[in-house]
Amino acid sequence: MPNLPYTLIKPLPVPGFRVGSASCGVKSPDLKGKRQDIALIVADVPAQAAAVFTQNHFRAACVDLGEKAIREHTTDIRAIIANAGNANAGVGEMERVWAQQLIDLGADVAGVAPYQVLSASTGVIGEPFPIERIRATIGEAKDSLAEDNWIQAAEAIRTTDTFAKYASKQFEVAGKTYTITGVSKGSGMIHPNMATMLGFIATDAPIPADALQRMLSKVANVSFNSISVDGDTSTNDTVYLLSSGLGLGYDELEDTSAFEQALEEVAIKLAQLIVRDGEGVTKFVTIEVTGAEDEEQARTLGRTIAVSPLVKTAFAGSDANWGRIIMAIGNSDAPIQPEKVSIQADDVLILKDGNLHPDYQDALGMAVFAKQEFTLRVDIGLGDASARVWTGDLTHEYIEINAEYRT
């Protein structure tokens, strides 16, 4: 049961983009026709492109090829092809060949050149990539291309995700309305078998690739890099951002601040959906760190708290066990001074300047930790910087999913 207390709103079409999907039985021939497992996003004009990739030293071939395409053809990207069901990773020398073949197939059905295509794969690793099965039915993706097809793309990249993830946002500059629409997948920083966090975001806002890249890198930090389900990062993690605006002949946006804000909103929404669908997650917790010397210090501390198994099991048990929280704070690299640390859960002040607050009672903290969603505020009193990190709890279901996945 994911922690999703609301209904997602249908994503908006983005001028210049069409989306399609196919059912190729990537994971197993039995699934052919039963679930969509190929997503195709086609830009009808050359798109400006940006990307962020996994920092894991083991990177799948699709990540290497995607990085190369972004580096060499960043103002001339025409398609993204992605599959679920097989990560095409850890399979030795064929990995790069298969990754290129998937790109070639994508170029073929999109009617563009292979160098204009980005790819992403997610699913089980260490198994041969079924390129021939994909070749046989990839045509469906072309036939289904439509502006209004984003939900199908979100469905097609799901692995253990329990729901399809998407978000849209419109903003206005000088009387003209622009759209940002994105899809994501992932139900952990990493899934069973290293399936992956993916995000594909498209916009018609006319912004050149270098500015897109600068903003995506910044925004990824406060969104996709600020979530944690289990602290692990996969080999295939990828976020692509494409803009059709300049290709459509729009004038370049001079002021990009409204775009950046909308992009951040979409990216945070897509990232939070991953936590809400986290394996075994029942609680959605925002960890807000304030009083840090700089933002990176705040984020690192937030992540240290967010990945601690003892903190996450305390969340699971609705146990306002602040002792574990100060333990996690004390374990961070930040130059923590205990007498400056304050901790608050929603509006309940627990620790003030290193001492238990005189009005605090266990029952008050317990009432907050029992909620399905709450915010944990940690102030370390060293400076003015802050950051937010989102995480879930660590439950029996996580063990269930991960200890019993292949057996």
Added chain:
Amino acid sequence: MPNLPYTLIKPLPVPGFRVGSASCGVKSPDLKGKRQDIALIVADVPAQAAAVFTQNHFRAACVDLGEKAIREHTTDIRAIIANAGNANAGVGEMERVWAQQLIDLGADVAGVAPYQVLSASTGVIGEPFPIERIRATIGEAKDSLAEDNWIQAAEAIRTTDTFAKYASKQFEVAGKTYTITGVSKGSGMIHPNMATMLGFIATDAPIPADALQRMLSKVANVSFNSISVDGDTSTNDTVYLLSSGLGLGYDELEDTSAFEQALEEVAIKLAQLIVRDGEGVTKFVTIEVTGAEDEEQARTLGRTIAVSPLVKTAFAGSDANWGRIIMAIGNSDAPIQPEKVSIQADDVLILKDGNLHPDYQDALGMAVFAKQEFTLRVDIGLGDASARVWTGDLTHEYIEINAEYRT
């Protein structure tokens, strides 16, 4: 059910030391007379002393006072007093007062000066320290002092430990036999409520404090700092090492290599017992990293693998999920080159130079991962350094213990 497939051997007495215990009802008055919760180790002569402490920024007052005593009176220590049931941590300004009062009580019953006493506390945090209850019955510890009482001390410092932990080793230099005996506690790098990893080691080997400290720091790295149950480190972690030999008038040992080797053996045994008794642990896994540029790199990588929840749930599920292991390797800070990485489980070669070994079959890996104990060997092909780390699996029982501890 701890993973302890053998019976511990009774620890040997150490010339110059007597050990006692008392039942003071530290955690609750109801427990008075029912379980031992104060351990007292008395050196009959001034002991040379060394210590290693937690690196957590939140440190309990007993750690601060212990560090000060070691710094100022390292050649003149006469006693260790330790209690279970209350960590005397996170209680504000009284913490230091109570920590000093415990030391004063220890000095009183041992008949030595307060500056000669080291202390350690473990148990729940955030609760007033019951110094008056301790004062009322601490006399029992004095009355029970005996050379042969090490098991009682090991029993008295238990919190959630399911068995008492101790180890001894004798070695010979120039025809004379010396003894090292130690006790430890902990069933995680941290317990519920931040109770603690503690180790107290005594020897009659005549070695001055500065050499003891040098060897203890080195040995702690390959023993207590090389275990991981859940990756968390508590506020109270402490290892004390005392030597009576010089106080007994023995000639200083010129060659300390036999001592260092024996100390390492005892420390590793004591550390491994903590993993074997880890919360919810059913598997005991040795992670051996070879081919690193230096030992620290090897150890850090070993710990990265050992703390990954996905790796630990794979252990729990007897699932030879090597994908998760390469994911964890790739997430380390070491400059990993995937094509140089090899992975072996006991004698089964899984990955060789970044490629799945042609003879490898899932069933072979599964057979190793199903064992109660096995060794995972990871070679990263960058250099000649190596390190070993010991860890357990992550099971439902861990969640049970930690999500439901206070509720």
